[in-house]
Amino acid sequence: MSTINYSERIPNNVNLSDDRRLQRALESWQPKFLSWWGEMGPALPTTDVYLRTAVSVQRDGWAHFGHVALPEYRWGIFLSERQSERTIAFGRHKGEKAWQQVPGEHRADLQRLIVIQGDTEPASVEQQRHLGATAPSLYDLRNLFQVNVEEGRHLWAMVYLLHAYFGRDGRDEAESLLLRNSGSEDAPRILGAFNEPTPDWLAFYMFTYFTDRDGKYQLGTLKESAFDPLARTCDFMLKEEAHHMMVGTTGIDRVVTRTAELMREHDTDDIARFGGIPLAVIQRYLNFHYSVSLDLFGSETSTNVANYFTNGLKGRWQEERRKDDHVLTDGHVMVDAVADGRLTTVETPALVALNQDLRAEYTADCGSGVTRWNRILADHGIDTPLTLPHHGFNRAVGAFAGCHLSPAGEFLTVEQWEAGRHAWLPSDADMAFVSSLMRPVYEPGRIASWVAPPRQGINGQPFEYEYAHLA
Template identity: 60%
Template sequence: MSGINYSEKIPNNVNLSSDRTLQRALEHWQPNYLQWWQDMGPDGSTNFDVYLRTAVSVDPDGWAQFGHVKMPDYRWGIFLTPVEGERQINFGEHKGRPAWQEVPGEYRSTLRRIIVTQGDTEPASVEQQRHLGLTAPSQYDLRNLFQVNVEEGRHLWAMVYLLHRYFGRDGREEGEALLERRSGDADNPRILTAFNEKTPDWLSFFMFTFITDRDGKYQLAALAESGFDPLARTCKFMLTEEAHHLFVGESGVARAIQRTCEVMNELRTDDVTKLRQAGVIDLPTIQKYLNFHFSVTSDLYGSEVSSNAATYYNSGLKGRFEETKIADDHQLGSSTYRVPEVAGDLLGERDVPALNALNERLRDDWITDVAAGVERWNRVPAKLGIPFRFQLPHKGFHRKIGVFNDVHVSPDGRMLSEATWTHHHQEWLPNEIDRAYVQSLMGRVTEAGQFANWIAPPAVGINRQPVNFDYIRFN
């Protein structure tokens, strides 16, 4: 990379061309990143020309430039939103003080851990989705998968930039470790459990991008409030790209629902066996996938009561969702928040100090957003005259972290015995038969404008292109 035009090869607004220390760090890291992409990126895609958007600046005309590009040649850039005047810390014990432009020494290890944990999710998603391109239901969907993949890669670059720029040798070592862990690896797994789950089919992918990437939205939004200004500005720009990931998931599931409802009306049946014989995903199975991904992602927020979350907030490192829009003192000295409680065989709630309930508050914000998306899904069967409604399960359903870890809760919020759970849980979660059936539908469709039988076409294409546009040139 020596002697290259950094603004061209690595689009950025961090003065990379004049920062020789950072150049040296990236010159060492980039080849390892490209090798990771070759080994763990989208399977068999190296020679495809893909219609992708690339960020080349933070300007409205520059952050989303479209064109066909080979993914190994994608320009993974480094962008922070512009400086906002004399920004202050908006919460915690440092509220009102100038935002930090360098890492505060007393929070160095904590801040590094926050950045590494966020950074670890980005390559993990790519690894989880590595083989999906081999069973894409259309060129349009394959292009969307690849867009998500390259932007997860760019988000990794964003976190590695922070590690290299602000954490010296420790940061460089953490940057290397981000490329060494592997999703689902028994010996060196990704940090968070949900990012070690498999994404074996496209319904899982759509659920992941709708539900788990929405967790990413809320985590990034909380970090975008950080008193460490480079982290806040980095995450604000990442959020502009995250919106497309949520769109891919929500619209993908909606299109599967639409196709199923169309076949239900054609056959005049809601019989699961007949619908599966017709090659579509029955609505109860889609509900099971919703239950699974919702519950697994709920655990990403951690325990309902958390001293770590309180420390992050009090230190000014991680705020709440839309912190500055909340009407309180932003220090939470005497505020309380209601969290779930399990008392014997009863589910209830209790008030705890709001400072210790920040995980639960962020989870509740996320649940509200997910529920709104599910309601948009429900418009599809309603419009087609199908009397079926999707429902989010109770927040205690199928949980492995927090107060619900040692109990069984039904989707409608009833406490269950071990025996009852064992007898009924396959009615609520995808079983081996369900997953095998969904997998059986996964066949690659490569002709422009053609779609697999189980999913409806989108209403419009990407970037005002027609639906039958050549989004992928397979060469």
């Protein structure tokens, strides 16, 4: 037996010290995780970073703040508190007690769901590996690392489930989570969006706003799972996910603010020469990230997702607040389809249309950010609003795959699409320009030219606070 006291090194509320099976699994996994973090985690050397560490699941004071050397971050294992009488809210097991163990019948499906969710967590760390080198402020650098360590913790959370409930297969899958790498030719991450590079900070904010928000909605469906440990794990992950949403939302807020300021100051849209990001470039980034994130919701109809629902593995967003029978064997809904080059809808059993249901929730949520950014623009007297493109724009998955739609939702010929795409999606020139702005600013209290400082710092600290010490 190892002499390492894992229970001490790994904050947890799963009785780690009493669970020999789990200890054994973590002994072999933890060194692999650390070596992965060393190779694929943040590339910028730091002495320490002001980070939040989850230490319990209590409503008040679940997190502890302090300066931590990154490799010594205490990645913990936390599940929300167990409700003793939780019952399953949907599907054919509705009303039965939630499962504390994995039923053999659903083992393969549950494992698959956990692996897919788990695969995204380290993927984003890999995608963001080099961003530290161009951080616009220490505050942003700290937020980046906070997101990174928490994605790392979310990986731990999924690995915990695989180790604790899925036997040898689960351990093998946990190891594979570290062997696939974002963008790798031989062993790419499972989902397409997680193999796209995150080349600059505008892309980072967009990613945390749009792509992490997909994660939030996926977690929201798993939080409803009849498999109680998964439900409780995801419930707690959602708490941390809120910070990632905040980084994205306020990140784009601050870019838009700075852009609006420069437009006012110089009375022009063409603020590139003043070190700002033109509104049109922001819109193109938004178009790209929103559309590739929509692809993560899969096809409008899915029999797998229907099976997951019926079997109680994965519910709908806010399942328990919905006013229907939570079984859905009889209902029908209208689902998007493309026929003869036109958008149409087909009546589809509600059960197989759950992807579209979740996507609709997501789209509504994304809209709130756009409203918020437009308010900033309006406050600066700018009446060119940002917009969410049509959900059929730039899609590679689902009903619109293979079609060409403009951001306004008009069907285009290939020629029209090619002619317009540079107006709608970031061009190489856009990316090169944004990249040219990406100069690191590591002095406390200072910030890059293209982004406004935050309204408030972290944990009540001022913006000038020394959020990170570089090595």
